[in-house]
């Protein structure tokens with residue numbers, strides 16, 4: 403049988419380092435490993451498991467790496483693959499290591515408890531945590547200086563040992579430009595038109611982790627900051643923008659969203675970015691601000707655009723305040739983008755053909771560039787709703803639960819570009835595929 407060269411990407415960084423592996427070939431039965439050290443049978447068996455050639459894994463430790471070396475192997479792998487989190491999960495036979503890329507976890511390795519113990523000591527020391535404590539949860543953090551990342555650590559004892567999650571945050575988290583988020587020209591035009599007003603508001607809604615703050619920072623980037631004063635109140639500040647003044651909410655000191663909002667209104671702002679509207683006081687202040695000559699950008703944690711209005715009514719905000727202040731609602735989801743290196747045209751499953759009106763789509767098949775996932779990076783799926791005069795009138799006339807149905811149906815009629823409309827645009831342009839979109843609709 404012919405020898406087949408196996409991509410080293412499929413073998414964990416830790417084993418590659420440990421045995422200085424240069425090449426791996428497979429003849430259909432056996433693995434041939436070229437390396438500087440002789441690779442013991444247990445390691446060959448572990449490599450086979452990682453390649454999906456064997457079911458069970460053996461956890462062993464003969465030649466050992468120091469705790470900091472093991473940790474560095476996982477960091478290198480994570481930085482290279484654009485991971486946002488590393489999870490160390492103790493299971494009955496060892497510790498499973500997974501990394502999150504574009505929102506999904508991928509198993510990269512399994513290490514033995516001894517190796518994990520050495521590594522977790524290093525994490526605790528670097529993260530300013532108590533190394534003798536292993537029965538209580540701990541939190542900490544440190545900076546990976548040479549690569550420019552802040553690492554946030556959370557350790558919680560679990561059935562088989564301490565589960566550790568490392569959150570990877572770039573020190574300089576640059577915001578994206580609005581035209582890089584995946585919006586169509588039509589959607590960009592609507593936002594641009596809205597921003598030309600001196601007062602009003604844009605509310606972005608969607609589930610946790612749907613990229614709401616990324617969108618708002620990108621929108622702020624479109625504003626002419628040299629002639630306008632832009633202030634932001636956030637919790638936490640994740641994206642640093644040197645052109646605006648950013649305030650960090652600090653509940654312990656009584657600096658809540660509402661308290662900050664009252665204060666910053668006295669600092670002559672043109673545009674206020676409020677991280678989240680989550681209580682009645684903040685909601686009312688936000689509406690009042692946008693009615694009194696300021697432009698307000700904020701987020702609300704709801705599923706659909708009409709839920710934004712419902713949520714505000716539930717908070718007890720008067721209908722006239724809502725109808726007067728809300729101009730544009732953007733509902734969004736985050737989806738993975740097709741890998742540009744391995745994507746090609748495929749036919750679409752029958753059941754999706756009707757929904758999206760297509761018979762062919764573009765999909766990634768997996769390559770070295772995308773770590774065999776078929777995806778590279780993420781984009782937004784956006785529904786954009788300009789609140790029309792008719793809808794405003796309908797919200798204004800809201801009296802009680804009797805006419806809420808009419809109010810919402812007027813509202814939904816006004817939706818300019820729905821999630822399905824935008825999905826069709828993304829599919830037509832080969833940016834993502836039906837399978838990725840469907841769970842979001």
Ligand SMILES: [Zn+2]
Nearest residue numbers: 741744769772
């Ligand atoms: Zn690819």
